[in-house]
Amino acid sequence: MLEIKNLKKNFSDKKVLKGISLKVEKGEIIGIIGPSGCGKSTFLRCINLLEKPTSGHIIFEGDDLIDNDNLEVIRRKIGMVFQQFNLFENMTVLDNIILAPVLLKVMTKEEATVEAKRLLKEIDLLDKASFYPNELSGGQKQRVAIIRTLIMKPEIILFDEPTSALDPEMIGEVTQLMRKIANDGMTMLIVSHEMNFIKNFCNRVIFMAEGVIHADGSSSDIFDNPKDEHLINFLSKIKNV
Amino acid sequence: MKKKIFILLLLILMVSGCGKKKEELVLVTEAGFAPYEYYENGEIVGVDIDICKRIAKELGMELKIKDVAFDSIINEVKTKKSDIGAAGISHTDERAREVDFTNNYMESKQVLVVKKDSYLKSPSMLSDEKIAVQLGTVADTYLTEKVPTVKIVREKKFLAAIQDLIDDKVSGVVMDEVPAKELITSDMVILEEPLVIDYYGMVVRKGNKKLLSIANKVIDEMKENGSIDEALLEHMGVKENVSKKNSLIDKFYYSVIYDGRYKYIIEGIINTIIIAIGAVILGVLFGGIASIIRNINGNTGKLKILNLLAKWYVTVIRGTPVILQLMIIYYVIFKSAQVNIVLVGILSFGINSGAYVAEIIRAGIQSVDKGQIEAGYALGLPYRYVMSKIVIPEALKNILPALGNEFITLVKETSVGAYIGIIELTKASDIIASRTYDYFFPLILVALIYLLITLVLTKVFNTMEERLNHARD
Ligand SMILES: Nc1ncnc2c1ncn2[C@@H]1O[C@H](COP(=O)(O)OP(=O)(O)O)[C@@H](O)[C@H]1O
Ligand SMILES: [Mg+2]
Numbered sequence: 001m002l003e004i005k006n007l008k009k010n011f012s013d014k015k016v017l018k019g020i021s022l023k024v025e026k027g028e029i030i031g032i033i034g035p036s037g038c039g040k041s042t043f044l045r046c047i048n049l050l051e052k053p054t055s056g057h058i059i060f061e062g063d064d065l066i067d068n069d070n071l072e073v074i075r076r077k078i079g080m081v082f083q084q085f086n087l088f089e090n091m092t093v094l095d096n097i098i099l100a101p102v103l104l105k106v107m108t109k110e111e112a113t114v115e116a117k118r119l120l121k122e123i124d125l126l127d128k129a130s131f132y133p134n135e136l137s138g139g140q141k142q143r144v145a146i147i148r149t150l151i152m153k154p155e156i157i158l159f160d161e162p163t164s165a166l167d168p169e170m171i172g173e174v175t176q177l178m179r180k181i182a183n184d185g186m187t188m189l190i191v192s193h194e195m196n197f198i199k200n201f202c203n204r205v206i207f208m209a210e211g212v213i214h215a216d217g218s219s220s221d222i223f224d225n226p227k228d229e230h231l232i233n234f235l236s237k238i239k240n241v
Numbered sequence: 242m243k244k245k246i247f248i249l250l251l252l253i254l255m256v257s258g259c260g261k262k263k264e265e266l267v268l269v270t271e272a273g274f275a276p277y278e279y280y281e282n283g284e285i286v287g288v289d290i291d292i293c294k295r296i297a298k299e300l301g302m303e304l305k306i307k308d309v310a311f312d313s314i315i316n317e318v319k320t321k322k323s324d325i326g327a328a329g330i331s332h333t334d335e336r337a338r339e340v341d342f343t344n345n346y347m348e349s350k351q352v353l354v355v356k357k358d359s360y361l362k363s364p365s366m367l368s369d370e371k372i373a374v375q376l377g378t379v380a381d382t383y384l385t386e387k388v389p390t391v392k393i394v395r396e397k398k399f400l401a402a403i404q405d406l407i408d409d410k411v412s413g414v415v416m417d418e419v420p421a422k423e424l425i426t427s428d429m430v431i432l433e434e435p436l437v438i439d440y441y442g443m444v445v446r447k448g449n450k451k452l453l454s455i456a457n458k459v460i461d462e463m464k465e466n467g468s469i470d471e472a473l474l475e476h477m478g479v480k481e482n483v484s485k486k487n488s489l490i491d492k493f494y495y496s497v498i499y500d501g502r503y504k505y506i507i508e509g510i511i512n513t514i515i516i517a518i519g520a521v522i523l524g525v526l527f528g529g530i531a532s533i534i535r536n537i538n539g540n541t542g543k544l545k546i547l548n549l550l551a552k553w554y555v556t557v558i559r560g561t562p563v564i565l566q567l568m569i570i571y572y573v574i575f576k577s578a579q580v581n582i583v584l585v586g587i588l589s590f591g592i593n594s595g596a597y598v599a600e601i602i603r604a605g606i607q608s609v610d611k612g613q614i615e616a617g618y619a620l621g622l623p624y625r626y627v628m629s630k631i632v633i634p635e636a637l638k639n640i641l642p643a644l645g646n647e648f649i650t651l652v653k654e655t656s657v658g659a660y661i662g663i664i665e666l667t668k669a670s671d672i673i674a675s676r677t678y679d680y681f682f683p684l685i686l687v688a689l690i691y692l693l694i695t696l697v698l699t700k701v702f703n704t705m706e707e708r709l710n711h712a713r714d
Contacts, residue, residue: 085612088613103630152620
């Protein structure tokens with residue numbers, strides 16, 4: 001469903017992504033790991049064109065996203081969840097969730113409200129519908145952010161370190177929600193430093209270093225049977241911590 | 242859009258300017274120079290006015306009087322905004338190059354005013370003394386050219402020059418003998434020997450032969466039959482000796498109640514507020530348009546030329562003093578057009594304010610968290626929704642308080658409007674001071690009024706801000 005071909009990204013002179021190619025099939029749960037600053041976030045942000053790639057192609061369900069006049073319509077199908085939640089601070093939880101579907105006329109306001117309340121109920125946050133983001137805990141914020149993406153019925157969701165900004169006791173509630181969404185058949189790309197979560201949750205793991213993909217395989221290929229030197233190095237460092 | 246609004250404004254200004262009736266003779270003066278021109282009972286009167294009334298009568302016209310800063314008078318006449326200028330203007334070659342002078346109607350002696358106990362006994366003793374004069378008067382030019390060793394303190398008003406002498410900031414004042422007699426306090430003397438004698442004439446636009454010849458005829462007649470001397474006597478001795486009535490109640494009475502002087506203050510308050518409100522509305526409009534252009538260009542690369550214009554607008558306006566912008570708009574852009582000065586004030590301060598508002602909006606937009614904007618785009622929202630639903634509501638929280646400050650700044654800035662003759666609060670205090678010869682009280686009074694206005698505004702804005710924040714909780 002998603003194919004990335006020889007993606008390169010420079011920030012002025014700095015080469016951050018040096019030619020990344022990746023094919024994602026429907027229903028895959030792909031974890032992306034790698035040292036800090038190796039370009040994981042940049043990679044995710046290039047997929048929905050929050051960053052404009054320097055060269056390469058991003059083909060989503062047959063359409064190339066580069067210089068695509070329909071970018072905004074395609075973006076609805078690519079959800080994104082950020083490390084810092086990025087909820088709209090001046091809107092209530094409910095308004096955060098229904099803003100895009102109503103503005104983009106995907107649903108009427110009434111339909112969107114019903115759907116948002118149903119989703120909020122599933123995550124036990126219905127009583128917070130009229131709260132503002134600054135009145136929620138980190139875990140609650142991230143779950144609302146996930147629902148805000150979910151209501152658009154995306155084909156794929158990109159997660160950029162969804163639990164890194166959370167206190168440890170709140171990580172569970174977010175990963176639990178992610179598991180539930182995965183069970184419903186969602187395709188996911190997840191950047192995370194939670195190695196245990198990646199190992200148990202993802203059916204495919206990609207290891208990135210210095211702007212290229214060094215290893216790509218099943219969870220056990222990567223964690224139990226690593227071959228790439230950079231990967232072995234990376235994993236040993238993590239274990240030492 | 243911007244162009245349309247501009248043209249509309251221009252039209253309004255033009256139309257409002259067309260109110261000038263054909264049979265009006267417009268006299269321009271600075272009415273703080275008794276006995277030649279001064280305020281009494283809310284009206285400008287004096288020797289010059291008496292003469293000009295006769296000229297208007299001779300022409301079968303009605304006299305209309307404009308009160309501007311002395312250094313704007315020649316410009317007013319040159320740009321056809323006024324027909325004749327009379328303000329005890331000395332005939333100099335320099336001025337005669339710009340405008341035509343009528344025959345002289347008054348001989349003016351520039352004299353030295355000193356304290357009674359001063360060691361200065363003759364103008365010839367001036368060497369490196371500090372001497373106060375009114376900016377741009379004959380005394381100023383004379384001292385600058387002929388006695389270059391003197392340290393000249395140039396004040397905008399005679400009254401301020403005399404105040405300098407009272408406060409011993411200078412050792413003397415050089416000025417015209419007639420107003421000097423009006424102005425001096427009991428511990429001052431006028432030295433008999435004049436520094437220079439010069440002659441007052443009125444000024445008309447070069448080539449305005451008809452007006453010149455009628456004015457000359459009237460002046461010659463009035464000199465001949467002694468009516469100018471009569472007028473002089475009539476207008477002298479009008480000084481109210483406030484300094485003798487020192488109680489605060491007396492000062493208040495003479496500054497506010499007597500002769501209906503509160504009317505100047507009320508007019509001043511009204512004009513100050515009208516200009517500030519009009520200017521802030523225009524400012525938000527211009528500033529808003531400029532920042533929309535800049536933002537669209539920054540995000541999409543469109544509107545290159547408009548963006549350049551907007552950038553220059555902000556740079557030029559912020560890089561030059563508001564008083565120059567006001568004078569340029571009035572004397573250069575509206576050259577030879579009869580325009581309503583309050584509207585010119587609103588337009589000038591509005592254009593000025595727009596540049597600052599543009600910066601306020603830019604800073605407000607920049608302060609919006611990038612993450613929320615990206616979340617908007619990631620959901621598939623187009624630029625216009627990201628701006629209108631996410632960026633602007635967030636930015637407003639920073640913009641509104643700053644706009645409140647801008648409005649308060651504007652209220653105070655309108656004081657330079659007096660340059661083109663607007664009676665705003667500061668000018669009102671000037672007018673009153675020029676009658677009571679007491680600067681202190683009207684200045685303090687007007688300062689208190691400014692303070693009151695800004696305090697009330699601050700309170701209003703704070704309440705609005707609280708409401709805004711409450712609405713979110
Ligand atoms: N907007 C930007 N401008 C310049 N450099 C950037 C920008 N965004 C990221 N980078 C640089 O690109 C590199 C990769 O960043 P990032 O993708 O955030 O890494 P990761 O998510 O793997 O930690 C880093 O060296 C970072 O400094
Ligand atoms: Mg990152």
